[in-house]
Amino acid sequence: MSWKRRNFLIFASLGTTAGIFASTSSCSNQSSAINQEVEDSSSNFASPVEETNSLTGKPSSDEWQDIRNDFNLDPNYIHLAGLLLTSHPAPVHQAIEEYQRELNSNPAFYVQDNNYQLQAQVRQAAANYLKTQPNEIALTDSTTMGTALIINGIKIRQDQEMLTSEFDYYSTHQSLRYKAERSGASYREISSYQNIQTVSEEEIVNTLIKSVRPETRLVTATWVHSSTGLKVPIRLIADQLEEINANRDQSDRILFLVDGVHGLGVEDASMADLNCDFFTAGTHKWLFAPRGTGIIWGNPRSLSEVSPTIPTFTQDGGWGGQMTPGGFKPFEHLWAMTEAFNFHQQIGKSRITERIHSLSQHLKEELAQMSHVTLYTPISDNLSAGIVCFDLDGFSPRQVVQQLRKNNIVASTTPYNPSHARLTPGIYNTHSEVETTLKIIHELA
Numbered sequence: 001m002s003w004k005r006r007n008f009l010i011f012a013s014l015g016t017t018a019g020i021f022a023s024t025s026s027c028s029n030q031s032s033a034i035n036q037e038v039e040d041s042s043s044n045f046a047s048p049v050e051e052t053n054s055l056t057g058k059p060s061s062d063e064w065q066d067i068r069n070d071f072n073l074d075p076n077y078i079h080l081a082g083l084l085l086t087s088h089p090a091p092v093h094q095a096i097e098e099y100q101r102e103l104n105s106n107p108a109f110y111v112q113d114n115n116y117q118l119q120a121q122v123r124q125a126a127a128n129y130l131k132t133q134p135n136e137i138a139l140t141d142s143t144t145m146g147t148a149l150i151i152n153g154i155k156i157r158q159d160q161e162m163l164t165s166e167f168d169y170y171s172t173h174q175s176l177r178y179k180a181e182r183s184g185a186s187y188r189e190i191s192s193y194q195n196i197q198t199v200s201e202e203e204i205v206n207t208l209i210k211s212v213r214p215e216t217r218l219v220t221a222t223w224v225h226s227s228t229g230l231k232v233p234i235r236l237i238a239d240q241l242e243e244i245n246a247n248r249d250q251s252d253r254i255l256f257l258v259d260g261v262h263g264l265g266v267e268d269a270s271m272a273d274l275n276c277d278f279f280t281a282g283t284h285k286w287l288f289a290p291r292g293t294g295i296i297w298g299n300p301r302s303l304s305e306v307s308p309t310i311p312t313f314t315q316d317g318g319w320g321g322q323m324t325p326g327g328f329k330p331f332e333h334l335w336a337m338t339e340a341f342n343f344h345q346q347i348g349k350s351r352i353t354e355r356i357h358s359l360s361q362h363l364k365e366e367l368a369q370m371s372h373v374t375l376y377t378p379i380s381d382n383l384s385a386g387i388v389c390f391d392l393d394g395f396s397p398r399q400v401v402q403q404l405r406k407n408n409i410v411a412s413t414t415p416y417n418p419s420h421a422r423l424t425p426g427i428y429n430t431h432s433e434v435e436t437t438l439k440i441i442h443e444l445a
């Protein structure tokens, strides 16, 4: 299926963009052109779901190639660093361009006439994807912004504490430091496991739960660690915290905040599956939404425990609206988030999970066989997602990345101490690209 065919199918099946652009008179010609193409596409082409492998019911390799073609990624490179920043797939790219055209044509009218409705659509698309309610979702610029807004806004007393792990990201740690300075509450860091090569779900949960004290008010966790690729069993931790909370007053309840950026767009989980209190993520990495976008989800049971920091410009939307920072923004990026959520839904969340896990399993299993490689990411699907971290004898992580770059492979190093080399396959990668990468690493022995 060609780039255009899939793209029109996305519009056809979801019917959002055509409707959006019909809302101002200046774009009625364009809108009818899109509608015409939508009609053509729906009458002439089979849906991608029908183009599955008839034996497995999974997308055929052709479809994965079509999905790859939706990205304008330089074909001269194997792109294995998508966890840093996304390339926009075609529907997102197109929506940004269309909105930009409208904004440049008449910014005041276009924003006045469309902003509330388009932001409501983003919140609805996110809610559909997360299987939750739109008023539980705030729209942010990044994981960093969402995490800072929750930590800053949390109701905490001087005699209470915030508990984090040494493996959480810098943005979480720094937000906790700021909050501790401002509130007088304390901040404590633990090691959630002894050794990444022997870590288990049980060890992570037990270590954390044993560290909880009567004064613990906030617990933070990172769903998938960008330092090692370890996936944290969020639900198991949430269940244990819920038991502790059963005996606590509302103002003493432990609130569980998850930085979910490297799980969102990878793992097939709803917010009910995770059952944390607050979830923050940039949508500009694995989810492929426009750069400079992100979300916060708040569990209804805990919304009253956090208040806004930045005044909103959103009139409604409940808690999610109130928590959405105001100010005029690159609205074309914010509004085009809808297409990213829909892009994932159209491919299928479980298919995306399977694909990313199968590519990263392939990488890990082969790397684990190489005597000059130390693999840090657990092999088990329960303890890993799409991030693969390793060291290579005789090379620093930076040198590994440089060697791979010489061979047109894009990798990254982890920004932690100790640092490792890191590969992060996405749905735009193929098993043959993984093979090529493994061959180069093998030859670096």
Ligand SMILES: Cc1ncc(COP(=O)(O)O)c(C=O)c1O
Residues within 6 Å of the ligand: 083, 084, 141, 142, 143, 144, 145, 169, 171, 222, 224, 225, 226, 259, 261, 262, 281, 282, 283, 294
């Ligand atoms: C675990 C984790 N959280 C947050 C971030 C920062 O994300 P954002 O750019 O959305 O703030 C990163 C960086 O990639 C990260 O690895």
